[in-house]
Structure formats: C-alpha cells, structure tokens
Amino acid sequence: MQTLSSRVTQKFQEIFSSQAALLVRSPGRVNLIGEHTDYNNGFVLPAAVDKAIYMAVERRRDDDVQLFAMDLDQSYRGSLRPPLTQSALHWPNYILGIVGQLRNLGLTVGGFNCVFAGDIPLGAGMSSSAALENAIIFSLNQLFGLGLDPMTMVRLSQKAENEFVGLQCGIMDMFASMFGRKDQVIRLDCQSLEYTYFPFRTEGLRLLLLDTQVEHSLASSEYNVRRQQCEAGVKLVQRQHPSVRSLRDVSLEMLNTLVAPADELIYRRCSFVVEENARVVAGTEDLQRGDLAAFGRKMYASHEGLSRKYEVSCVESDWLVDQLRDAGGVLGARQMGGGFGGCTINLVQADTIEALVERIAPLYRKAMNRELKWYIGQIENGTSVV
Numbered sequence: 001m002q003t004l005s006s007r008v009t010q011k012f013q014e015i016f017s018s019q020a021a022l023l024v025r026s027p028g029r030v031n032l033i034g035e036h037t038d039y040n041n042g043f044v045l046p047a048a049v050d051k052a053i054y055m056a057v058e059r060r061r062d063d064d065v066q067l068f069a070m071d072l073d074q075s076y077r078g079s080l081r082p083p084l085t086q087s088a089l090h091w092p093n094y095i096l097g098i099v100g101q102l103r104n105l106g107l108t109v110g111g112f113n114c115v116f117a118g119d120i121p122l123g124a125g126m127s128s129s130a131a132l133e134n135a136i137i138f139s140l141n142q143l144f145g146l147g148l149d150p151m152t153m154v155r156l157s158q159k160a161e162n163e164f165v166g167l168q169c170g171i172m173d174m175f176a177s178m179f180g181r182k183d184q185v186i187r188l189d190c191q192s193l194e195y196t197y198f199p200f201r202t203e204g205l206r207l208l209l210l211d212t213q214v215e216h217s218l219a220s221s222e223y224n225v226r227r228q229q230c231e232a233g234v235k236l237v238q239r240q241h242p243s244v245r246s247l248r249d250v251s252l253e254m255l256n257t258l259v260a261p262a263d264e265l266i267y268r269r270c271s272f273v274v275e276e277n278a279r280v281v282a283g284t285e286d287l288q289r290g291d292l293a294a295f296g297r298k299m300y301a302s303h304e305g306l307s308r309k310y311e312v313s314c315v316e317s318d319w320l321v322d323q324l325r326d327a328g329g330v331l332g333a334r335q336m337g338g339g340f341g342g343c344t345i346n347l348v349q350a351d352t353i354e355a356l357v358e359r360i361a362p363l364y365r366k367a368m369n370r371e372l373k374w375y376i377g378q379i380e381n382g383t384s385v386v
C-alpha cells in the first residue's frame with residue numbers, strides 16, 4: 001500500500017508538475033495528564049504520536065499561495081500581498097495565520113505551493129490543527145531560510161491560532177507536536193517553558209484512544225469561557241495577594257478563603273486547575289518510579305474533575321470512562337484535550353485491548369447511538385523533515 005507521504009509527493013507532482021522542494025511530517029499529540037492547565041501557566045504531560053500531517057511545499061516566483069488539502073479534496077488560491085484576508089474555507093486560515101505571524105516579525109515569506117494530507121482524526125482532540133500549523137511554519141522556516149528555533153515556531157503557531165483562528169488555546173498542542181520524542185513523554189512547565197523528557201516504559205501497557213465520535217467545536221464553544229473563568233478566579237485572589245499572576249501561584253487554601261465565598265462556579269473551575277497541576281507533578285513521580293497503577297488512579301481523578309468541576313466532558317466520554325473503570329486490565333481512563341467530545345485516553349494492558357473494544361463497541365452503539373472508533377497512541381518524534 002502506498003504510504004501517506006508518497007501519496008502527498010505524488011499529488012504535488014500531479015498538480016504542480018514539479019518535485020516538491022521539501023516534505024515535512026508533523027504529528028498529532030496525546031496528553032497523559034494535565035488538562036486545561038497550559039493556559040493557566042501550569043504543567044502538562046503530552047507526547048507526539050504516530051498520526052501526522054505530511055506536507056509538500058515549494059517556492060513560487062510570485063506572491064501567490066496555492067494550497068491543496070487532499071483529505072478534503074479542496075484547493076485554495078490567493079495572494080499573500082497584505083492585508084491577508086480570512087478564507088471562507090476554514091482550513092486555509094491556519095496556513096494564512098502563520099504567514100501573518102511571520103510577516104509581523106518582519107520576515108520575508110514569498111509565494112509557495114503546498115499539498116498536504118494526514119491521518120490524525122479530525123475533531124478527536126488529537127490536535128490536527130496544531131500539527132497543521134507546525135507543518136506550515138516548519139516548512140516555511142526551511143523554505144525561506146528564516147532561522148527560527150523550534151520554541152519560537154511553537155509560540156507563533158499558538159499565536160496564529162489565537163489571533164487568526166480565534167481559539168484562545170494554550171501552548172501544549174503545538175509544543176508537543178514540535179518537541180515530541182519517540183517513546184518519551186514531556187513534562188512542560190507552561191510558565192517557564194522548561195521541559196523534561198521522561199521515558200514512557202509501558203511494559204505490556206498501551207495508550208488506547210477511544211474516539212467518542214462527538215466532534216468538539218472548541219472555538220465556538222465553552223473553551224474561551226473556561227479561560228475567562230480562570231482569569232476571574234485569579235482576580236478574586238489578587239485582591240488579597242496582588243503578586244499572584246495566574247492559577248499557578250494559587251493554592252487551594254487561597255481558593256477556599258477568597259473564591260469559594262464569592263463565586264461557587266469560579267471556585268469549582270479554579271480548584272480543578274490547581275488540583276490538576278498537582279496531579280501532573282505527582283503523576284510524573286509515579287512514572288519515574290514505574291508505578292503505573294498510581295498514575296492510572298490520577299487519570300481517573302483527572303476525569304472526575306474535568307467532568308464534575310470543570311464541566312468540559314460529555315455523556316459519551318463519561319460513559320466510556322465508567323465502562324473502562326469496571327473493565328479488567330485498565331489502569332486509568334479520562335477524557336483528553338479541550339473536551340466536549342473527542343477521545344478518551346486509557347492506560348490498558350495490551351493483551352486485553354481487542355476483547356475490550358469488541359465488548360464495548362456494541363454497547364456504545366446501543367447506549368449512545370454512535371460508532372466507537374479506537375486507536376493505539378504510539379509515541380513518536382515531533383515535527384521534522386521526512
């Protein structure tokens with residue numbers, strides 16, 4: 001069977017009658033624990049996976065951009081002359097947003113041709129959009145010799161998403177997609193941007209992703225509201241503690257005395273974040289000790305918080321986590337990513353997976369009237385030239 005990367009280069013040749021100058025692979029990500037902590041200056045524990053976007057590019061002589069998204073069978077052509085305007089198609093905006101960020105820095109980006117395809121399930125909380133942004137910024141960096149370092153590219157990808165696409169996301173997705181390393185998870189301190197790799201020794205365990213097939217639409221949804229609620233909590237604490245900058249500086253005690261009496265909803269949101277941060281720190285210690293059972297318990301606790309306190313879960317995710325809690329061979333389960341659908345991430349004994357999925361899928365269909373999809377999250381390297 002033809003690989004995805006060769007299909008992309010072949011399509012490029014067909015459309016542009018030339019060989020691509022560059023082929024880049026940019027992966028999706030999983031996050032083991034630490035959800036909704038990134039934009040609160042907290043900790044996350046993601047890894048890049050074996051599902052990725054492949055992008056072929058070459059420079060053009062003019063200032064135009066010609067793009068082809070193979071999975072959607074859609075093309076886009078436009079001028080890069082300022083001002084850049086949003087496309088009515090959604091996907092070109094990820095690419096145009098990156099060009100805009102590079103231009104803001106005074107960097108020279110000329111016209112280019114681009115073909116891409118991927119196997120990251122869309123809307124499944126595995127960060128296909130971050131992978132696309134990283135793919136294009138990485139490609140343009142090489143193509144136009146911009147000399148950007150990986151962390152700068154990550155920050156620009158995030159900024160493009162914030163400003164051009166309108167989702168006030170944190171840095172985790174782009175970071176994990178760019179910095180991923182085979183068989184390692186990365187603990188990122190989203191405040192200092194310091195990061196540490198930890199070998200993910202799973203010995204007989206796998207990361208099973210169960211796709212609810214509920215498409216989350218984060219931008220139009222509650223994601224940005226959660227961000228504002230966290231900021232509101234910080235403001236309440238700042239009245240007494242003016243030096244506090246984010247929920248990273250906030251303790252449960254501060255929340256109990258200063259936020260709980262003022263606003264119960266804001267209290268619940270903020271206490272989830274503070275607890276989730278503590279879970280990442282302790283969970284990394286579990287991993288270092290090789291205590292995956294303890295790590296798994298924190299995944300369940302994380303889900304409980306996401307569902308009850310942060311309220312970013314959905315009935316389908318809750319149902320799956322409940323089923324897995326009662327199944328044998330499952331150490332931990334929780335909803336992953338921004339929420340309101342997408343995938344659950346589950347730490348499961350490898351030899352039980354097939355029987356488990358075979359048993360759960362028909363029950364899921366019956367209970368939720370949806371097809372369950374599943375993937376094994378294999379941890380791979382981050383964005384690179386193929």
Ligand code: GLA
Nearest residue numbers: 035036169170171172337338
């Ligand atoms: C989305 C965002 C990330 C992060 C997660 C929740 O994936 O893009 O920045 O906030 O949700 O942890």
